Amino acid sequence: MSAVQLWDQPHHDGSAMYVSNPNPELGETVTVFLRVPRASGVTKALLRVCIDGEQALLETSIDRQDEHEFWLKAALSMENPVVNYRWLLDGSPGGYQWFNGTGLHTRDVTDACDFRLTAYSPPPDWASGAVLYQIFPDRFAKSIDRPAPDWAIAEAWGNKVIGRGPETPYQYFGGDLDGITARLEHIASLGADTVYLTPIFPARSNHRYDASSFDQVDPLLGGDSALHRLSEALHSRGMRLMGDLTTNHCGDAHEWFKTAIADPDSVEAGFFLFTRHPDEYVCWFGHKSLPKFNHANPELRRRLYEGKDSVVARWLGPDGFDGWRIDVANMTGRHGTTDLNHMVSTTLRETMAETDPEALLLAEHSHDASQDLQVDGWHGVMNYAGFTRPVWQWLKPAAPVPFEAGPFVSIPRLSGTDIVGSMRDFAAAVPWRATKHALNLVGSHDTFRISTMLGDPRLVTVAFGLLATMPGVPMLWAGDEIGQEGANGEDGRRPFPWDNPGEWDHDRLATTRSLFQTRNRSEALREGGLRWLAIEEDAFTFLRESTNETVLVHAARAGHTSINIPTTVIGNRLHGLAGTPDLHANAGEVITLPNEGPAVAIWRCDPPAASVGGLTAGSVK
Incomplete structure (x- = not known):
């Protein structure tokens, strides 16, 4: 199948090459x-x-x-x-x-x-070049052994994770924050400069999305002092720390909810959506252990995220977090005829700006977030819709597509034309600023491991290559860089095998380091716009352009028809990055891109295609 050639079409995007002031x-x-x-x-x-x-x-x-x-x-x-x-x-x-x-x-x-x-205030400057490293604290690294709590099933570090079943939230492996602090050299070596922690507040599960308090760090993780040590160690390296907060719900063991249950006339009773006190109330996806907050209540807002005395403000700062990722942000403040989501996001943003103007606000969102990104709220959202699913859909092996009721849409195998169309649709529906600060990922603590899904290590490299080169803020899920496996989100939360390097995929580790260190050294990959050049079923090609640099990226899931790009578009010579060989123009004044696959190739254009040298002002000739 021949490629659709787009280099002869007009182009504009929201980057600094095409907009005199993007902010x-x-x-x-x-x-x-x-x-x-x-x-x-x-x-x-x-x-x-x-x-x-x-x-x-x-x-x-x-x-x-x-x-x-x-x-x-x-x-x-x-x-x-x-x-x-x-x-x-x-x-x-x-x-x-x-x-x-x-x-x-x-x-x-x-x-x-x-x-x-x-014209809303822009995200902090540091976010444009950030690479996040997501850590599930119970499973990353352990500094000391602590007794398991009464709710937990104690496990040795190398034990098998229960991938499905009622016991999955209760396996306790004992990872903690000081364990993370001891492993910062590894994280930095990947090119990551920001650690993102899933929740660290006390709870009655290993995932801690059922917080029992927002007033302290879980003692099982080392308590407040361990968070301070981690934050200070990151900041001393010029790195940052993101927290994870549930503004949609808390746990049924939370002190606010226990007061609300005990006293229907209490202030806290207004924090929740009771339909019949005390045993009927709105909760997340019907889980009684996760009662949903009532954001129409001003005292809840004040305690949780409005003003300098709120939970959101308290944990920001030089010995705390540099920003928040908000769990199930798309559902927060929404129930029936009530929709306070924009109020929540804008108030959160205002509190964070007043507390720390350099704080970053990201939101969990699994589908079309365009309506939630038109106000002065989230800086960006988790880009499952505009990046993750298209990448999965393009690279996954062919298989029957199940049609099943439930919260998640199946993942069919689609062509390059289809998935680029999806990427363009979702990016076009939001300001460029939101695309630039979307949290791109190929896997997370809620999904299967990318190595398990794709199987072929070459396809995994293509996924990582796109993660490193597309606009947005890339997020690495701890363990993906060594090829950890997992058939679903729970199975993927396996402890990091620090003491068993024989379990590591060392080629994957080297490739990950090369790709993201390349991103960090490239102005175009961090800051540049996106110009699509060629698209076919099994391959596509695009440029990342900034004022001082142009980078060409070619991704293929299989062997394909050769793509020949004129030198007037990309110059006469391509300098290989991240292990890609150089390429030169042939006699026909085109450069022929490699046609084998699965593979990803990255080049710096020379001379830069973005260069305006030789351009003159005046009327069209």
Whole structure:
């Protein structure tokens, strides 16, 4: 199957190459640029904007040009906190086509996939280049042996994890925070600079999403002092620490809920959604052990996340967390006819900004989060919909697709055209800033291990390559870097085999280090835009572009037809990164990309395709 070639199409994205200020303030005038290859046939464009709910078409002018392309520019005013825009182009068979976040269309389109600029305060600068390392504290590393609590099933470190069944939440292996502190050199060697911990508050399970208090760190993890030691050790290395908070619910052993059960007239009784006191109440997915919070209650908001005395504020700071990941954020504040989710997210953001302006706010979300990313709330969400599922769908082995009722959609095997279409759809529905700060992942404590799902180590390398090169904040799930296995989320929470290096996949470890250290050294991979070049069933190619660097990425799940890209697009020579061999142009003034697979290849373009050298200002010639 021949590839769909996109390099001759106009291009725009929300990065600094195409937007004069990606983080404008309200009232500011911003210049946006459209890159137009002459081969596209486009000669004119108008910028369609929507201000105060009404559309307008704005004139564009030539910014610069050469024999191969020209750049158009237009100015728009940030009169609203979020301004959406798209381009109206000539050059189609009918002389009428729209260009938006999903590409070219020869028909009218909705505003849903417009490009968007937001005047809300931006995420902290450090987040753009961050690489997160997710740790499930009970299973990562242990500093000392502690007696198991009364709810637990005590296990030796090397024992088998129960992957399914009622005992899974109660296996206790005894990992703790000082154990993590002792392993920071390993984490840093991966190119990760931010540790993300699943919950650390006391609970009656190993996952701790059923908190019994938010006032202390679980003594089983070493208590408050161990958190301080971990935070200080990370900060001394220039690294950061993210916490995990359940704003949707707590555990039925939580002190607030016990007071609410005991006294229907207590303040705390208003924190929950009782339908008949004391034994009928709303809970997460019907689990009575996880009572849902009532965010209409002002005292709950004050204690949990509103203001300097809240739980959210208390645990931020130099001896605590640098940000929060909010568990089941998509459900928080939502029940029946009540939807307070935006209020929760914006209040959380305000409290964090007042407490620590450099704090990062990420949200768990498993599907379309576009409506939740249009306000001054989450900086980004876990990108299961726009990254994880497409990667799984493209790389997974062919198998029958089950159609089963339940909370999760099945994972079919799809073509490169389909999964790139999904990626473009989900990215187009949110501001570029949200795409840039989406938490990308190929696995987590809630999923199967990527090594188990894909089987073929070459396919796993492709998944890791995309994780290291796509826009967003990549997250490594502890153990994936050594090829740990797991058929589901519980099975994947196996203790890290520190004392058994023979169980490690050392090739996977070396590849992981190479990929993410390459990302850290590349301005384009950390900060650049995304320009799709070629897409076919078994392979696709894209550019990451910044002002000073352009990186070409080619991913393949199988052998495929060769892709030949003109040197006018990517230059005459490609410098291999992360172990990729260099490539040179042939006599036909094209560069032929490798056609074997599964494989991922990464090159720095020379000269940079993003270079404006030789471009001149003036009218279209």
